[in-house]
Amino acid sequence: MAGKLAIFRFDAGPSIGLGHAVRCGALADVLAAAGWRIGLALGPESLAAAPRLSESGYDIETLDGADETRALINRWPGGCDLLVVDHYGRSAAFEREARPWARLVLALDDSPNRQHDCDLLLDPAARPEERTYEPLSARGTRLLLGPQYALLRRSFIERREASLARHRTAGKVRRMLVGLGATDPADLTSRVIESVAAAVPGAAIDILLGKAAPHLDRVRSRIAGRPGMRLLLDPPDVADIMAAADLAVGAAGSTSFERACLGLPGVSLVVASNQESIAGLLHERGAACVIDGRSGDPAPEIGRALRELAGDDARRRRMSEAGASIADGQGAERVRVAVEAAIIARHPEP
Numbered sequence: 473m474a475g476k477l478a479i480f481r482f483d484a485g486p487s488i489g490l491g492h493a494v495r496c497g498a499l500a501d502v503l504a505a506a507g508w509r510i511g512l513a514l515g516p517e518s519l520a521a522a523p524r525l526s527e528s529g530y531d532i533e534t535l536d537g538a539d540e541t542r543a544l545i546n547r548w549p550g551g552c553d554l555l556v557v558d559h560y561g562r563s564a565a566f567e568r569e570a571r572p573w574a575r576l577v578l579a580l581d582d583s584p585n586r587q588h589d590c591d592l593l594l595d596p597a598a599r600p601e602e603r604t605y606e607p608l609s610a611r612g613t614r615l616l617l618g619p620q621y622a623l624l625r626r627s628f629i630e631r632r633e634a635s636l637a638r639h640r641t642a643g644k645v646r647r648m649l650v651g652l653g654a655t656d657p658a659d660l661t662s663r664v665i666e667s668v669a670a671a672v673p674g675a676a677i678d679i680l681l682g683k684a685a686p687h688l689d690r691v692r693s694r695i696a697g698r699p700g701m702r703l704l705l706d707p708p709d710v711a712d713i714m715a716a717a718d719l720a721v722g723a724a725g726s727t728s729f730e731r732a733c734l735g736l737p738g739v740s741l742v743v744a745s746n747q748e749s750i751a752g753l754l755h756e757r758g759a760a761c762v763i764d765g766r767s768g769d770p771a772p773e774i775g776r777a778l779r780e781l782a783g784d785d786a787r788r789r790r791m792s793e794a795g796a797s798i799a800d801g802q803g804a805e806r807v808r809v810a811v812e813a814a815i816i817a818r819h820p821e822p
Contacts, residue, residue, distance in 0.1 A: 476553040485517040490654040493522045495623040502804040521684040541569045564589040583746040596622040597749035622729035622803040627711035629801035635715040635734040639792035645782040647676045649717035654682035662694045667775035672782045676700045724751040732795035737788045741765040759795040
């Protein structure tokens with residue numbers, strides 16, 4: 473499949489965060505390692521919100537909001553072998569328009585509320601038995617559903633075994649992690665940090681945020697002069713930071729699969745409706761304490777949950793094992809195999 477071209481259409485920004493960029497980047501890296509050429513088609517805010525995209529070495533086209541299909545054709549006139557669409561504002565009409573130009577269309581989704589006209593549809597939080605996407609997808613679409621398809625970066629695979637081994641002998645909680653979204657538009661970080669610190673006195677706390685977070689100054693003021701608290705802005709290797717933590721507070725979005733892969737126990741906070749499926753899975757498997765953060769003040773409940781977990785080594789070990797069974801880090805490789813098989817099936821080589 474060497475030399476084939478994959479184009480990714482996604483956005484990042486203060487309101488939508490970096491989740492689309494991270495999961496598309498994980499798949500892009502796996503394809504690139506297999507010899508694919510990669511292009512990124514992004515809205516104007518995306519590079520500012522996710523500056524590491526500029527360092528990826530991939531071809532980048534910034535879209536200005538005009539006719540996107542025409543812009544893509546002008547930028548890559550020979551068409552592409554794969555178009556990956558990961559965008560809440562793009563659905564069946566956009567995918568259908570792209571078909572004469574893209575040999576294969578893969579849609580990434582986590583909010584089953586719109587029609588798709590694609591060859592492959594991926595949602596790692598969906599439950600295949602619920603048949604959620606059948607009425608939303610074209611006949612013949614292959615559905616890649618469930619956490620075995622979670623798109624994680626290679627760094628999580630590389631740190632998985634060492635992290636799981638450390639959690640098997642869980643003892644005193646010495647380091648905690650707070651990661652409530654790279655942009656955290658609701659400013660949950662500054663609202664819960666006091667409860668996190670009080671829950672496990674003396675534990676170091678790493679706080680993950682992006683430089684584009686709109687409430688960054690407020691977070692800085694809350695932790696100023698607090699020994700043991702460390703604010704990490706767009707760190708190059710999140711897997712290293714997660715692997716060093718004993719307990720975490722994180723949003724119940726796609727980073728839940730990253731924490732699960734490393735066996736990192738803790739609290740998952742639901743901050744958006746499209747996180748409910750992941751949260752339900754974590755709760756059923758016993759992989760996290762799930763708290764709804766969309767109404768009221770979640771800080772007291774987070775504090776109670778962390779205190780209980782910090783005092784129960786056996787429960788943290790069970791939670792770590794449960795998380796590890798949900799996501800093994802191989803999702804991007806499974807998607808690559810599915811993509812290449814679909815291309816061969818639909819467009820056999822002469």
